[in-house]
Each structure stands twice: as C-alpha cells, then as structure tokens.
Amino acid sequence: MAKIYEHHFQVPFYATDIKGDIKLSQLINQCLLVTGLQSEVLGLTDQALYATYGLVWVVTDYQMDIRRLPHFAEEVTIKTQATSYNKLFCYRDFVISDQEGQVLVEILASFVLMDAQTRKVVPVIAEVVEVFGGQKTKKIYRSFKPDLAKADTPEPIQVTSTDFDQNGHVNNSRYIDWLFTGLELDFLRQHFPKRLSISYKKEVKELAPLQLLASHEGLTSQLAVTSSLGTHVQAVIDWEVVDNGRAE
Amino acid sequence: MAKIYEHHFQVPFYATDIKGDIKLSQLINQCLLVTGLQSEVLGLTDQALYATYGLVWVVTDYQMDIRRLPHFAEEVTIKTQATSYNKLFCYRDFVISDQEGQVLVEILASFVLMDAQTRKVVPVIAEVVEVFGGQKTKKIYRSFKPDLAKADTPEPIQVTSTDFDQNGHVNNSRYIDWLFTGLELDFLRQHFPKRLSISYKKEVKELAPLQLLASHEGLTSQLAVTSSLGTHVQAVIDWEVVDNGRAE
Numbered sequence: 001m002a003k004i005y006e007h008h009f010q011v012p013f014y015a016t017d018i019k020g021d022i023k024l025s026q027l028i029n030q031c032l033l034v035t036g037l038q039s040e041v042l043g044l045t046d047q048a049l050y051a052t053y054g055l056v057w058v059v060t061d062y063q064m065d066i067r068r069l070p071h072f073a074e075e076v077t078i079k080t081q082a083t084s085y086n087k088l089f090c091y092r093d094f095v096i097s098d099q100e101g102q103v104l105v106e107i108l109a110s111f112v113l114m115d116a117q118t119r120k121v122v123p124v125i126a127e128v129v130e131v132f133g134g135q136k137t138k139k140i141y142r143s144f145k146p147d148l149a150k151a152d153t154p155e156p157i158q159v160t161s162t163d164f165d166q167n168g169h170v171n172n173s174r175y176i177d178w179l180f181t182g183l184e185l186d187f188l189r190q191h192f193p194k195r196l197s198i199s200y201k202k203e204v205k206e207l208a209p210l211q212l213l214a215s216h217e218g219l220t221s222q223l224a225v226t227s228s229l230g231t232h233v234q235a236v237i238d239w240e241v242v243d244n245g246r247a248e
Numbered sequence: 249m250a251k252i253y254e255h256h257f258q259v260p261f262y263a264t265d266i267k268g269d270i271k272l273s274q275l276i277n278q279c280l281l282v283t284g285l286q287s288e289v290l291g292l293t294d295q296a297l298y299a300t301y302g303l304v305w306v307v308t309d310y311q312m313d314i315r316r317l318p319h320f321a322e323e324v325t326i327k328t329q330a331t332s333y334n335k336l337f338c339y340r341d342f343v344i345s346d347q348e349g350q351v352l353v354e355i356l357a358s359f360v361l362m363d364a365q366t367r368k369v370v371p372v373i374a375e376v377v378e379v380f381g382g383q384k385t386k387k388i389y390r391s392f393k394p395d396l397a398k399a400d401t402p403e404p405i406q407v408t409s410t411d412f413d414q415n416g417h418v419n420n421s422r423y424i425d426w427l428f429t430g431l432e433l434d435f436l437r438q439h440f441p442k443r444l445s446i447s448y449k450k451e452v453k454e455l456a457p458l459q460l461l462a463s464h465e466g467l468t469s470q471l472a473v474t475s476s477l478g479t480h481v482q483a484v485i486d487w488e489v490v491d492n493g494r495a496e
Contacts, residue, residue, distance in 0.1 A: 013284065014277035014421060018412040025410070029262035036261065047321075072414065073295075158406035161436040162273070162425045164266040166320065173262060177410045185455060188409040207433060 002081040003133040005038035010075045019189055019242070021069035024196060025176040028062065031094045031107060032173075034078045044131045053125065054116050059172050060089070061110040061143050064196040068104050075099055082132035085124050086140055088112055110141060119203070143199040146222035146236050147215065154211035155182045157225065161207065169203040175233045179223050181212045191219075194240040202232045250329040251381040253286035258323045267437055267490070269317035272444060273424040276310065279342045279355060280421075282326045292379045301373065302364050307420050308337070309358040309391050312444040316352050323347055330380035333372050334388055336360055358389060367451070391447040394470035394484050395463065402459040403430045405473065409455065417451040423481045427471050429460045439467075442488040450480045 015026035039045050049055050070076045076099075082092045094107040112121045113128065157178050165171040176198065180188070204210065208227050215222040219240065225233040263274035287293050297303050318324045324347075330340045342355040360369045361376065405426050413419040424446065428436070452458065456475050463470040467488065473481040 012277070012281050013413070014280065014419070016414060017410060018414065018416065020414045023410055029260070032262065033260050156406070158404070158429070160425065160429050161431050161433050162265060162271055162428045164433060164436075165261070166264060166266060166268045168266065171262070177408065180410045181406070181408050183409050185409050185412060188412075 001133055002083045004079055004081045007034045007037060007078045008075060011070050011072055013072055016072045018185060020072040021192060024193060025173040028173045028176060031078060034080050038080060042131045050116060055113045056116050057111050058114045059109060059200060060112055061199045063108040065106045066194050069192055070104055082134040084135045084137040085129045086137055087123055090124060090129055144197055144236060146224060146234050148213050148222055148224055151213040151215045154213050157181055157210040157212055159207050159210055169205050172200060175225055178212060178225060179235050190242055191239040192242055193237050195238040198233060198235040200233055202230055204232055249381055250331045252327055252329045255282040255285060255326045259318050259320055261320055264320045266433060268320040269440060272441060273421040276421045276424060279326060282328050286328060290379045298364055303361045304364050305359050306362045307357060307448060308360055309447045311356040313354045314442050317440055318352055330382045332383045332385040333377045334385055335371055338372060338377055392445055392484060394472060394482050396461050396470055396472055399461040399463045402461050405429055405458040405460055407455055407458055417453050420448060423473055426460060426473055427483050438490055439487040440490055441485050443486040446481060446483040448481055450478055452480055
C-alpha cells in the first residue's frame with residue numbers, strides 16, 4: 001500500500017501571479033518540496049540515493065487537473081503518494097485541497113531513475129521504490145504529443161544563468177513559466193489553466209537560444225520548447241475563463 | 249525599541265542556483281514573507297493597511313552584504329526589525345544566520361507607503377509605523393547611482409506575463425534575476441555576489457521591451473534595467489571568487 005504523506009502550507013505572495021493565483025511553476029516547486037520531505041521521513045533522501053546508487057530522480061511528465069488554483073495567503077494541504085511503478089517509470093500523485101477538504105488540484109507525476117554520471121535512464125530498482133509502498137504495475141501512462149502543424153511564428157525564450165539548478169541543467173519548473181511566453185496580461189487576468197500536460201524530452205545544459213512553438217485554438221494551447229538540438233519540452237494547456245463570482 | 253521577529257527556514261531546492269546557493273531573488277522572497285508574518289503578529293497586515301488607509305508598502309532599495317550564501321537544505325534563521333523611519337522612508341533590517349549563529353547575510357531594506365489608487369508616495373503615517381516599534385530619525389540612506397558611461401551593448405530582457413504580481417507590475421524580485429542576464433554559467437559557478445545594492449525607480453506595468461545596461465570591470469558590475477520610459481532599476485554588484493575549500 002502506497003504511503004501517504006501530508007503537508008500544510010500557506011501560499012506566499014511571491015508564489016502568486018497577477019490575479020493572486022499560485023503559479024503552476026510554484027505549485028510544482030511546493031510538490032517537489034513535499035516529495036523531498038517524504039523521502040526524508042522514509043529514510044531515502046535524494047542525497048542518499050545519489051551516495052548509495054549514483055542515481056537521481058528525474059521528472060518526465062506532469063498531468064495537472066485544476067478545479068481552482070489556491071490563491072495568495074490561502075492555507076492548503078498537499079497529500080502525496082508514490083502509487084505505482086513499472087520497469088522504467090515511477091508514478092506519484094499529488095492532491096491539493098483547501099481548508100474545507102475540497103480538492104483543488106490533482107497532479108500525476110512520472111519519474112525515472114537516471115545515472116548521475118552517464119545521464120542515462122536506468123531500470124527501476126525494486127528496493128529504491130519499495131520504500132514508498134507503491135504497487136508494481138504493467139500500466140504505462142503514455143505521454144502525448146501536441147499538434148504544432150499550425151504553430152505561430154516561434155517566440156524566442158531568453159535563458160539566463162539563474163534558470164539552472166544544481167543538476168547543471170535548466171530547472172524543470174522554469175519551462176512551465178516559459179509556456180506563458182507571449183500571452184497578454186489581460187489573457188492571464190481572464191483565464192486560468194484548467195489542465196496542463198507537460199512532457200520533458202531533453203535537458204538544456206547550456207545558455208543556448210530556445211524558442212516556444214505555440215498553436216492557440218479556442219481555449220487550447222499546443223506548445224513546445226525547442227532549440228537547434230531538437231524538442232526539449234512538449235505541452236498542452238486547456239484554459240478556462242475566470243468566473244469572478246466564484247466562491248472563494 | 250524596534251520589535252524583533254525571528255523565523256527559521258530550510259532552504260528548498262527550488263530556491264537554489266547552479267552551485268546550490270540560494271538565489272538573491274529567493275532570499276528576498278523569504279525576507280518579505282517574514283515581514284508579512286511579523287505584520288500579522290503585530291496586527292497590521294498588508295490587507296489591513298490597504299483596507300484602512302488605502303495604502304501599500306513599496307520597496308525602494310535593498311543593500312545586501314553577503315558573507316556566505318545559505319545553500320540547499322541548510323537551516324537558517326531570519327531576524328528582522330523595522331529599525332527606524334523618517335518623513336518618507338521606513339528602514340528594515342534582516343539578519344540571516346546559520347545554525348551556529350554566524351551571520352551570513354545582512355540586508356537593509358527601504359520602504360515607502362504608496363497610495364494604491366494614485367500610485368504616489370505618501371508621507372509616513374506615525375500610527376502605521378509605530379506598531380513596529382522603530383525610532384523616528386532624520387537619517388536618510390541615500391540611494392547610489394551606477395556608472396554606466398562604459399556600458400556594454402544593451403542586453404534585451406524578456407518580460408512575460410508570469411513576471412507580474414497582484415500589484416499589476418513586475419514583481420521586485422524578478423529584477424534581481426534579470427541583473428544576471430548575460431553572465432556565463434562558469435562565471436556563476438566560480439563567483440558569488442558579495443554585495444548588492446539595488447534601487448527601484450519606476451514600475452513596469454506593461455509587457456514592454458526592457459533591456460539591461462551593464463558595465464563589468466574587475467569584480468564589480470554596474471547595472472540598470474531600462475526601457476523607452478526611462479530607468480526602472482539601478483544596481484551595483486560586487487562579486488567574490490568562490491572558495492571551494494570553504495568550511496560548510
């Protein structure tokens with residue numbers, strides 16, 4: 001049975017956007033923080049994983065379903081469990097709820113184990129994942145592919161040295177902000193992302209020029225972050241019009 | 249006597265840079281979080297300030313002196329007090345210490361009160377600042393001016409909608425990351441900012457093109473974020489070479 005870990009936090013100002021909703025990038029940061037806390041409690045920190053096996057956890061996909069985004073100063077609960085794994089992928093759920101216990105956001109995250117030296121994915125090691133109590137499964141959550149046949153002119157993305165983390169690559173949550181490149185302020189005031197699927201394909205290890213390919217049709221954005229090296233990230237966002245009369 | 253508020257926190261992964269040091273932008277985010285917590289304890293939250301007086305706190309300057317930056321997973325203490333105020337400015341200190349009580353970073357922040365509607369600075373209201381116990385003073389900390397006579401070719405800065413906060417302007421901490429625009433990864437691996445002075449001159453309220461003017465000489469960077477509207481931010485950074493043998 002997968003072990004559930006629960007964490008309460010109050011949404012800080014710096015994590016919120018122009019309408020006071022938590023940014024998706026910041027929500028992911030908080031979820032990964034909670035993952036780290038669970039790993040600590042269960043005795044297999046990222047540092048221990050690296051020291052014992054020479055391995056690091058790498059996120060490959062997030063699927064986020066959003067009923068409402070937590071807003072500035074709201075107290076929310078994040079519950080997480082590493083539900084299952086197959087030969088290559090480990091799956092973890094996050095459920096973010098408000099103080100009345102209403103589910104606001106659900107996230108499915110896919111992770112792989114990577115050799116820190118070779119940067120190659122390695123098969124799941126049973127003793128590493130069994131700590132978390134998840135089930136072995138044959139189920140594989142397939143990653144999707146955005147349709148960019150009708151993409152607009154690519155928007156350049158500016159990469160700066162502060163976008164990089166200790167893994168020597170652009171931090172995964174930075175790409176989530178970059179998906180918003182080119183969106184008008186009024187669009188962001190009037191819409192929120194109802195669904196985000198993002199798939200990490202290739203690391204960015206240098207200060208090289210990137211671009212965002214985007215195709216916006218109706219309330220769906222199909223997106224890819226690319227460079228001369230190929231596709232780094234693929235994503236689809238479904239938007240919903242903000243209901244200003246919504247009960248908060 | 250100014251009231252001291254103390255807060256402990258552990259540096260999360262998402263707040264750190266390529267060498268695992270906390271980013272200055274994230275350190276400021278944490279300091280402002282602590283300011284908010286003190287305001288709550290003393291019964292004058294930002295929400296109450298706005299509701300009662302129609303005012304908001306706005307940062308005009310930070311002076312940061314850094315002995316060593318807290319690193320990933322380190323537990324540190326932030327102590328803050330609103331030490332003094334004059335006719336227009338309120339001054340607040342932050343002292344960040346490690347677990348042995350060694351001072352790592354000292355920050356002097358200058359704030360003004362702004363009318364939320366007119367966006368004009370208003371004179372300090374005694375009853376608003378006296379809650380924090382600071383002394384009235386005639387001392388004014390003058391803001392500095394970087395020397396940009398020999399600035400390099402301006403670097404464009406990309407502004408995206410996620411850079412904006414609920415005040416409808418680019419969040420102050422974003423400029424701190426932008427000051428690093430154009431710096432090579434190896435420079436950031438081998439140096440850390442020993443001193444940062446930053447002065448906020450003019451809000452950015454639209455998705456307009458910005459640029460970074462920079463003059464790097466020796467271990468000092470003189471910097472300004474500008475647009476067709478003028479200068480938004482001025483800054484000076486003094487760098488120090490990382491001592492990899494430093495005791496941590």
